[in-house]
Amino acid sequence: MERDTKATLHRRNVPEVDEMITEGRIEDLVRAFKILPKETQREYSIRVGGTEYGPREVDNFAQEFGIED
8 A cells, every 4th residue: 555545534433423534645544543542443444445444454554654653
């Protein structure tokens, strides 16, 4: 996956709305995901096109991009 790929970060179980969505470069969204508390990360996914990536796949992207915990 290219670092500049456009993606969306989705959070489920947000009390005020059905879902919270942030758009941006996948590298930036992975960085945002990695700074979240571990117990909160399971509420998030990243989507690229029609493909959804869960926390494990996002961790793999972090390793690929050299993003530390």
